[in-house]
Amino acid sequence: MSSQLKETFSAPGPVPRPAALAAKVRTLAPSMTRSMQRVADALVDDPAGSAALTVTGLAERTGTSEATVVRTARVLGYPGYRDLRLALAALAAEQAAGRAPSVTADIAVDDPMADVVAKLAQEEAQCLADTAATLDTAQLESAAAALAAARRIDVYGIGASNLVGQDLVQKLLRIGLIAHAPADPHLAVTNAVQLRTGDVAIAITHSGRTTDVIEPLKAAFERGATTIAVTGRPDGEIAQYADLLLTTSTARESELRPAAMASRTSQLLVVDCLFIGVAQRTYDRAAPALSASYEALAHRHHPRPAGR
Structure with missing residues (x-):
């Protein structure tokens, strides 16, 4: 295994809290490969569904490989896919309880000022929570x-x-x-x-x-x-x-x-x-x-x- 791959497979720092998973994806996705981005997007878009899948199942759903799924888990800060599945299940529970709002849609040119205020306020709050x-x-x-x-x-x-x-x-x-x-x-x-x-x-x-x-x-x-x-x-x-x-x-x-x-x-x-x-x-x-x-x-x- 190359030194670069070893570095990729080493879990960086402490395991992030479930609420931090979506934030980690938003922060790290731009630097991921396209196949890893597909896995990361699936995790955030459907945490409950992803948590129910084995590593093989998630690889098939995203059109990637098992190694890519494991690598994505490691990059996001989890020692392995099992730890990631636990975080996904916890995140899904938080979302169901209304404690993990999704990022709001972009502001449109013709948005009324009331919508601009509401969208910006939600974006700012999400940004602070992610950080x-x-x-x-x-x-x-x-x-x-x-x-x-x-x-x-x-x-x-x-x-x-x-x-x-x-x-x-x-x-x-x-x-x-x-x-x-x-x-x-x-x-x-x-x-x-x-x-x-x-x-x-x-x-x-x-x-x-x-x-x-x-x-x-x-x-x-x-x-x-x-x-x-x-x-x-x-x-x-x-x-x-x-x-x-x-x-x-x-x-x-x-x-x-x-x-x-x-x-x-x-x-x-x-x-x-x-x-x-x-x-x-x-x-x-x-x-x-x-x-x-x-x-x-x-x-x-x-x-x-x-x-x-």
Whole structure:
């Protein structure tokens, strides 16, 4: 068996909860082979029916092989097909109880605004639920600990991902940490080459293959900084240079709602989780720093009268 096939057949991390199965499929399907995608689609479209099938039966239903079914189970995080069948049965029970809503349909050009609001709200809620279900909390804990102890923090992102990075930097600055989120890719690289052990670099890229984000993270990685990737594609190139990987989910991309909009919701959830994790670990100095920033802003909005 080749090393690549061995890697495919090794179960990545802890077995996902049943509610996370659909989220894992949505996140990983783009990187699967076509035959594996057929298996994954069948699992999500009919979890109850799939759970009732043997590995041979599911292979026949999807026009694939038993090896493909087992490989798909492993890629989704299950040690074997038996474990996947148990998760499918549990997922089917949750759906029957109304606890696992499906993703809403795309927004149409002629949709009334009330429908737009309802569809977007459901998409956002599903996106957050998927991210929460698939996020590796052990990796998240390690990332928060690294940030809390960091001498300096760089955050790299382009476009909408840079806006998310700026959000994280503003939060960290308010609790007294030194953080930067350069929007210019050249400045990002020149910042990255100054990092060293004890510093942290965070890359935010939904696709996992944005060159202007990969380059500075690689530079930081090579200089010994702790590197973190926040991405919707854990199999992307960015993962090669990430000590810690935080996977985000996303609502389906459509003509009227590109990935940059859809991915931002899950990225912001991860950013908020990171910030809270850091604040918990640095509470003794974070709380006074937050109070000082609130007081400073209050004085700007309510300046003292002249002569006092």
